[in-house]
Amino acid sequence: MDTEEFRLPRSQRANERLHAMIPGGAHTYAKGDDQYPENLAPVISHGHGAHVWDIDGNRYIEYGSGLRSVSLGHAHPRVLEAVRRELDRGSNFVRPSIVEADAAERFLATVPTADMVKFAKNGSDATTAAVRLARAVTGRPRVAICADHPFFSVDDWFIGTTPMSAGIPVATTELTVAFPYGDLAATEELLTRYRDEVACLILEPAGHTEPPPGYLQGLRELADRHGCVLIFDEMITGFRWSEAGAQGLYGVVPDLSTFGKALGNGFAVSALAGRRELMERGGLRHSGDRVFLLSTTHGAETHSLAAAMAVQTTYAEEGVTARLHAIGERLAAGVRDAAAGMGVGDHIVVRGRASNLVFATLDEDRQPSQRYRTLFLRGLLAGGVLAPSFVVSSALDDADVDRTIEVVAQVCAVYRKALDVGDPTPWLAGRPVKPVFRRLV
Incomplete structure (x- = not known):
């Protein structure tokens, strides 16, 4: 995994277009490019299941899909079928x-x-x-x-x-x-x-x-x-x-x-x-x-209400909530083991209910760090994991989770190096990510 070679030139140009027309470059502040490492904020082309593709052609395993809204995975067939039934009937x-x-x-x-x-x-x-x-x-x-x-x-x-x-x-x-x-x-x-x-x-x-x-x-x-x-x-x-x-x-x-x-x-x-x-x-x-x-x-709007009904039916009939918890438990255990194995178990911390996992990136003093978060996100992106959180969707399978854990282990090795020198700056290649709520830009 070479984060130095990972580039998103088309996404970078698209972000410039977005900022020229849309305040903040996105319609939700949590999706802003300031939430990602500098010049590494992918602009999405499309998604299917647990994967999304950016306009540079990269495929990612995605977590936190749609800020937790897409819990069944993108383009879920049962939901789309319900929506399509209403589209021709007026909305x-x-x-x-x-x-x-x-x-x-x-x-x-x-x-x-x-x-x-x-x-x-x-x-x-x-x-x-x-x-x-x-x-x-x-x-x-x-x-x-x-x-x-x-x-x-x-x-x-x-x-x-x-x-x-x-x-x-x-x-x-x-x-x-x-x-x-x-x-x-x-x-x-x-x-x-x-x-x-x-x-x-x-x-x-x-x-x-x-x-x-x-x-x-x-x-x-x-x-x-x-x-x-x-x-x-x-x-x-x-x-x-x-x-x-x-x-x-x-x-x-x-x-x-x-x-x-x-x-x-x-x-x-x-x-x-x-x-x-x-x-x-x-x-x-x-x-x-x-x-x-x-x-x-x-x-x-009828198609959105139809989507909601399909979601509720799918949850009830397919046991989605239990699946979310099972996937999250597997992921959390794997990430914790990977972090511990690389000696950073006290610095990359997975928290939350299994169906709604987040992670904390802690510095040498075990304090939350935006700089170490930037290092972590850069490594995940380069490894094909788009993860502002570890919130799972039911579309993830075992191979997705295993690949995520593998990438996390690779990033943890770099994280350990940064902790050893006491400074992640050499691995950031730009400004740190920023908190959403702040007074000044």
């Missing part, structure tokens, strides 16, 4: 399609802890609708977010709390407060400090670690005692933890929850779901003030 009408009723029934059968559901196109719209609804039903202004979870929405109530807060009024940001994951005492102290002001607690029910015993149940009790709405952001945990999400796995029912990512296998669809008495406030069958819950022209 958007002046009144609801019967497909909307079918999709709602299918979703609520999959997530039986919810009574009603409303579909949208992206996760931010769903989480913001949940926050708006919580404020409406409680009459309270503040939103409490989990400080340990990286992203909830592109909207002001959340982005104002990040380093990229330019353009967001301070008065808006001040209405968002934070609580630490896993710490019920700290959360209760927050709710007591802002007594009768907090509309909702919003968090991912699980992340890189499992929830401490009794934690989610304790949050449920705190929300009830303090009269606030409990919202589970299941964008990532939905389907990957269980078909019914983390709430189905852990047996704790939130008032509202949001789904997306895996729901459409790459097609644009998200969902806000929850208790009827709350959700109905966004409808026409109540006597209170109306809530502008969700109203999206494209939220119920």
Whole structure:
């Protein structure tokens, strides 16, 4: 594996084109070329199953497909068949399609802890609708977010709390407060400090670690005692933890929850779901003030809803969640063994649930390092592995995983050399990768 010989000239030129027309060069900051080693950000031509091809002609084993959205693999035949059935029948009408009723029934059968559901196109719209609804039903202004979870929405109530807060009024940001994951005492102290002001607690029910015993149940009790709405952001945990999400796995029912990512296998669809008495406030069958819950022209496009139904059927009939866990366990064990074998087991660390693995790249002092991440990503790319994370899809097979482990072992040998000299710079060939959330470019 020679990272010095690995070049992406066509992708480099295409990235220049993208930046000339699209702010940031991509439509999602997490896909930006600043997230990859300099001049080694591949521009994708197409994908199939667990593989993608860049416009330079390189094939990669892909992880984190579509930022975790393509959990069945690219161009999944069952999903495409469902989509094609709808394409010739029209996709958007002046009144609801019967497909909307079918999709709602299918979703609520999959997530039986919810009574009603409303579909949208992206996760931010769903989480913001949940926050708006919580404020409406409680009459309270503040939103409490989990400080340990990286992203909830592109909207002001959340982005104002990040380093990229330019353009967001301070008065808006001040209405968002934070609580630490896993710490019920700290959360209760927050709710007591802002007594009768907090509309909702919003968090991912699980992340890189499992929830401490009794934690989610304790949050449920705190929300009830303090009269606030409990919202589970299941964008990532939905389907990957269980078909019914983390709430189905852990047996704790939130008032509202949001789904997306895996729901459409790459097609644009998200969902806000929850208790009827709350959700109905966004409808026409109540006597209170109306809530502008969700109203999206494209939220119920028939082909995306058909994709969602096909995904749910595939998960249920083919045991996809169990397969994701099995693939992830095999990968995690192999990567850990490879890292340990090269003497870097304390520096390349695999974390998270098997179906949702990420990795940390640590320096000589075992601190997170963007420079060592750059070294690691360069080696993976040169070996034909596109892996901003190790989040698996069900399309990966044993050969893919074995090849990934082989490449990781090769990169670990270089990583060891960099640690021995105390400086990865000779292996970077350019600027380090950068965190998504930062104040300055």
